[in-house]
Amino acid sequence: MTSKTTLALEAAVAIILDNRPKDGATSTNRQRVNVDRAHTQIMKLIAPRIRHFVRQYGLTYHFEDAEQCCAIAVHRAVEAYDPGKAQFTTFVNWQIRGELQSLRFRVMTDQRPSAKRVEATTISLDAIADANSEKGSFLDTIEDEFALETTESAASDYLAEGAKSSLIDVYVDHLRKVGMEALARRPLPKRQEAALRKELPRLRANGIAAADVEKLEATIAREREIVEGRLFSGASLEQLAAEAGVTAERVRQITKRAAKAIAGIAAADPRFSVMAEVGRPASKQPKARASKASILLAAALPHNRLSHVAAVDQFGLDYQLAAEASAALMQ
Known part of the structure; x- marks a missing residue:
């Protein structure tokens, strides 16, 4: 059924x-x-x-x-x-x-004929650990031979990412400072200046309009994306140009100017001194002064304790050796 x-x-x-x-x-x-x-x-x-x-x-x-x-x-x-x-x-x-x-x-390797011949038995790694042990599972005691390299690599990547972000932030602050100074120096249109003087007669009429500040911040944000994508992510000029809505030549100019400015910031700011030293060519690295080794014997060494060092007049020694050589030839 x-x-x-x-x-x-x-x-x-x-x-x-x-x-x-x-x-x-x-x-x-x-x-x-x-x-x-x-x-x-x-x-x-x-x-x-x-x-x-x-x-x-x-x-x-x-x-x-x-x-x-x-x-x-x-x-x-x-x-x-x-x-x-x-x-x-x-x-x-x-x-x-x-x-x-x-x-x-x-x-379960003990089910294989080769394992049965040697009476092999498959057991769990957790069964090796003592049930009352405070160390926990046996798996926790197994050492990973690549743990140090993995940890150092992750730490290095983390520090590099932090340094990159800090460097970009300093560069953005530099752009903002330069942009605000340029806006402050720029004269206002006559109509806007007249309206501002009429509304605020006691204040100077060279203030910065809020619309100009918003435009500056938008430009800085766009340049930051371009610099991060080109210098640190390896994005192509065409890709960044399409994303930012500018030409590839404009992207090239922005990244060229940013690279020069960032290099100057890294060289001048003590926080990025390590990065400046790494990026400096070998020919421009500061050379350590070579220490001049003494030609005198080290008196502290045991085999030099019985030695005696005396100053020698090299000119007098040469003259004496030459006179002795001449006398020997005349004989």
Whole structure:
């Protein structure tokens, strides 16, 4: 007698088979919805069987991996199922068993014949640690040989990013200062100056309009994006020009001017002295004064304690040696 679960599985698989597109046609939204619902129904009906097989193959501690393998097995079974050869329950059972057997050979090495010969046993790393230990899991005690390099690399990237942001902020402040000074020096139009004098007669009429400040801030924000994208992110001129709404030549001029100004800021500001030294060519690096080594013997050394150092008149010594050589030749 066929069980209700078997009949329900057969009906769900039949829905999937009926909603497959014919002759390579593209499936419709309705067909995809019906297939997804049928797959969900199959996984719900077959869940108790999956749990049974996972326990049978000793994969309880790897249940998530086993569940994924079973889902793959069910999908393969649905794709390859032929109703004329066998029931779906029988066919899917063999698919699930095969996937779980493969998983067991991958995660439980003691099931292999070579491991059985040496009586190898697979145990959890957590089982090595003492249950009453204050150190926690054994995995926490395993040393990562690349931990130092990874930490130093992350710290270096973090510091470099912070230094870059600080340098850009200083450059933006420089642009803002120069822009505000230029606006302050610029004379107001006559009509605007007359209106301002009429409204505020006691104040000077060379104030900065709010619209001009907003325009300046917009220009600074655009140049900041261009400088960050070109100098620090490697974006192309065409890409930045399209994003900023300017020409590629204008982007080149902005980045050229910014690079020169940033280099000057890095060289003058003590906070960026390290960056200035790194970026300086080797020919312009300050050369350390070479210390002159003494030609005299080190009197503190044991083998020089009996030595005696006396000043020698090199001219007198040369004259004496020459006189001795002449006398020897005349003899």
